[in-house]
Amino acid sequence: MDRRHFVRTSAAGMAAAAAPSTLSADPGVSDTEPAGAPAVHVRRARPLCVADVSSIRYRNGGPESAIERAFRGITEGEDVLDAIVAGVNIPELDPEERGIGYGGLPNADGVVQLDSCLMHGPRRWAGGVAGIEGVRTPSRVAKAVAELTDHHLIVGEGAREFARSLGFEIEDDLNTPASRALWLEWKRRVDPGHWLDPEERRSGQSRRGEETDPDARRRYQEAALAAGLSMVEDGLIDPDSFWGTTSLEAVNADGDICGVTTTSGLSWKIPGRAGDSPILGAGQYVDNDVGAAGSTGRGEANLFNCASFLIVEFMRQGMSPKDAGMAALGRIRDNTVEPRLLNERGLPSFDVRFFVLNKAGEYAGVAMYGSSESSFAVCDENGAREEPLEGLLEGPPRG
Ligand code: GLY
Numbered sequence: 001m002d003r004r005h006f007v008r009t010s011a012a013g014m015a016a017a018a019a020p021s022t023l024s025a026d027p028g029v030s031d032t033e034p035a036g037a038p039a040v041h042v043r044r045a046r047p048l049c050v051a052d053v054s055s056i057r058y059r060n061g062g063p064e065s066a067i068e069r070a071f072r073g074i075t076e077g078e079d080v081l082d083a084i085v086a087g088v089n090i091p092e093l094d095p096e097e098r099g100i101g102y103g104g105l106p107n108a109d110g111v112v113q114l115d116s117c118l119m120h121g122p123r124r125w126a127g128g129v130a131g132i133e134g135v136r137t138p139s140r141v142a143k144a145v146a147e148l149t150d151h152h153l154i155v156g157e158g159a160r161e162f163a164r165s166l167g168f169e170i171e172d173d174l175n176t177p178a179s180r181a182l183w184l185e186w187k188r189r190v191d192p193g194h195w196l197d198p199e200e201r202r203s204g205q206s207r208r209g210e211e212t213d214p215d216a217r218r219r220y221q222e223a224a225l226a227a228g229l230s231m232v233e234d235g236l237i238d239p240d241s242f243w244g245t246t247s248l249e250a251v252n253a254d255g256d257i258c259g260v261t262t263t264s265g266l267s268w269k270i271p272g273r274a275g276d277s278p279i280l281g282a283g284q285y286v287d288n289d290v291g292a293a294g295s296t297g298r299g300e301a302n303l304f305n306c307a308s309f310l311i312v313e314f315m316r317q318g319m320s321p322k323d324a325g326m327a328a329l330g331r332i333r334d335n336t337v338e339p340r341l342l343n344e345r346g347l348p349s350f351d352v353r354f355f356v357l358n359k360a361g362e363y364a365g366v367a368m369y370g371s372s373e374s375s376f377a378v379c380d381e382n383g384a385r386e387e388p389l390e391g392l393l394e395g396p397p398r399g
Contacts, residue, residue, distance in 0.1 A: 275299020
């Protein structure tokens with residue numbers, strides 16, 4: 001859609017978004033343009049939401065989880081993107097949720113930096129923000145990027161100023177006392193002898209002013225990851241929160257498909273690091289003719305393999321959501337060759353999860369490693385529930 005067309009149609013589109021669409025009988029035809037009367041509601045799909053478990057486990061003290069809020073919206077005629085963003089705002093705002101939004105685990109300097117992207121299938125809109133600070137709901141800023149600009153991705157300080165200009169509240173610190181305490185514990189574990197302060201790490205000098213060797217930065221990163229994972233093993237961090245992220249995909253009865261992914265990213269990341277969650281095709285992809293895929297887990301694996309895009313393309317070629325997700329996981333496994341990313345069995349030492357649906361309302365939740373304890377969230381006419389993730393590989397990622 002060009003800018004002029006966007007300006008011409010956005011006001012009408014916003015008004016139309018509040019009401020159920022009238023429909024064309026042709027499943028390939030967008031129904032966002034106003035259709036003539038009489039309005040005949042033809043059910044083309046089975047309304048459905050799939051998501052990461054944080055979309056069902058957190059309510060921020062309210063009556064609904066993210067997936068319940070989203071499903072209610074899509075079945076009451078709300079625009080699908082409006083409904084899913086309103087949904088993920090619930091865990092974004094929940095101080096108890098450690099993987100996204102307010103109270104998400106911060107970066108190595110103790111600063112909460114948030115990523116999000118989203119796609120609106122029928123309108124072919126997309127927007128994202130990366131490394132935004134000070135805004136509790138990055139998904140809403142990503143939505144503003146999609147709705148109000150000609151851009152698809154705004155990062156860092158620019159994203160924060162964009163949000164400020166739109167009237168978003170900007171806060172100095174999105175840590176909660178609990179997320180800050182966990183960061184301090186990580187600092188203690190990663191560098192018990194002498195905490196490296198941000199300035200020392202940037203300059204490559206140790207606290208005593210000595211030059212560090214060329215591999216020092218990599219060794220530091222490995223120690224940083226190990227310290228974080230030890231906190232997961234000690235039960236201080238929920239394993240579902242370490243790589244953060246929730247992703248929520250939905251299709252309504254009209255067959256309109258949208259998806260949103262939002263995260264505080266990898267815990268204790270290098271400041272400025274962006275993972276897959278703000279990147280179209282990696283942490284999220286939607287094609288309104290085919291389906292949607294969203295992801296949580298090791299973002300670098302999704303970035304390398306454009307995995308969400310790949311899943312949607314596999315479905316376009318005729319694969320089911322489950323087969324498409326498994327094929328993408330196989331690609332990630334095959335492309336993981338660096339020893340530092342392999343476990344003792346020579347397999348990836350990390351998890352990646354995909355939440356996948358197609359236009360017909362079929363769905364899957366798949367993971368590199370499935371277990372009896374790992375699940376994803378589904379909401380359909382039978383209500384909201386957790387279902388087991390199907391794993392490509394067996395056993396724990398590490399060991
Ligand atoms: N998947 C979230 C991240 O890696 O940042």
